[in-house]
Amino acid sequence: VSSTAEKFDFFYLVQQWPGSFCDTRQGCCFPDAGKPAADFGIHGLWPNYAKCRGSQLQGLARAVLGEDAAALFSAVGRRGRCWPEYCDDGNTLSPWEIRDLVASLDRNWPTLSCKSGRSFEFWSYEWKKHGTCSNLEQHEYFARALELKAAHNLTAILAGAGIVPSNTETYSLSSVGDAIAQGTGFTANLECNRDADGEAQLFQVYLCVDREVKQLIDCPLSMRSKCTDRVKLPVF
Ligand code: 5GP
Ligand code: 5GP
Structure with a gap:
């Protein structure tokens, strides 16, 4: 580990349910490679601090001023930040490295x-914002994220607990959290969004990973989640 190594405490492996990304008022588009399977997709692998006094401020800055200003705001100092980001803007993702x-x-x-x-643009964005702070090389960053997803198959874990995609059924939020805790052995954070009718649905699952990217850990932070007691898992 070099002297420029980023000091952070753990990673979030963030995965999105495609049905919940797509059925909002905003809608979605399928990538060039075609419609993805009805499976969680990776959003990113995000280095994170376990203690964060500026969380509300950073969230507020992003909500009020937008992403760019929030990035500026987050640069004021470690104590005010919740996570490192954009650690090396010169480090651009190379298609060759991850071929x-x-x-x-x-x-x-x-x-x-x-x-x-082009999914490559999504991967490049995530690499530049989060990957460059991970202390991992490009290939390792993406390979580890893929390995972790495969090792803890959220779609299968939820199905095993009877939580299957449906446009009519709702599931208790605690049953979703319990299923993931049982299936992975560790507590995760859950985030919801709203469908076009304003109903709460499971949008993203945040698995927590140790800073060596070796194993899951119980999530050290809880988060504002926009979830309600019962949530949907819409068909994709
Ligand atoms: P949002 O405000 O939509 O929740 O998040 C916008 C972006 O901020 C995310 O895509 C991600 O890049 C970053 N972000 C939000 N929450 C976290 C967090 O808890 N940890 C890290 N590392 N990044 C986050
Ligand atoms: P973050 O929320 O990680 O800061 O930002 C995600 C960025 O990646 C946004 O600019 C968003 O437009 C872009 N993006 C591209 N594809 C996706 C996707 O499938 N899901 C999400 N959440 N963002 C995506």
Whole structure:
């Protein structure tokens, strides 16, 4: 570990449910590689501090001023930040470095944004914002994220607990949290969003990973989640 190593405490492996990304008022677009499977997709692997006094301020700055200003604000000093980001803007993701992972990334880390159908742009953005702070090389960063996702198959874990995609059923939030805790052995954080009718649905699952990226840990922080007592898992 070099002297420029980022000091952070753990990672979030953030995965999004595609049905919940797509059925909001904003909608979604499928990537060039085609409609992804009805499976969680990786959003990112994010280095994080376990103690964060500036969380409300950082969130407020982003909400009020937008992402760029929030990034400026977050640069004021470690005590005011909740996570490191953009640690090396000169470090651009190289297609060559991850060439053997592209097929798996297309399946497991697809873009659903309508900005561009190119998932590589999503991976590049996540690399620059979060990956450059991870102390991992490009290939390792993406390979580890894929390995962790495969080792803890959220779609299968939820299905095993009877939590299957449906446009009519709702599930208790605690049953979702319990299923993931049982299936992975560790507590995760859950985030919801709203469908076009305003109903709460499971949007993202945050698994917590130790800073060596070896194993899951119980999440050290809880978060504002926009979830209600009962949530949907919409069909994709
Ligand atoms: P949002 O405000 O939509 O929750 O998050 C916007 C972006 O801020 C995320 O895509 C992510 O890049 C970053 N972000 C939000 N929450 C966290 C967090 O808890 N940890 C880290 N490392 N990044 C976060
Ligand atoms: P974050 O929320 O990680 O800071 O930002 C995610 C960025 O990646 C946004 O600019 C968003 O437009 C882009 N993006 C591309 N594809 C996706 C996707 O499938 N899901 C999400 N959440 N963001 C995506």
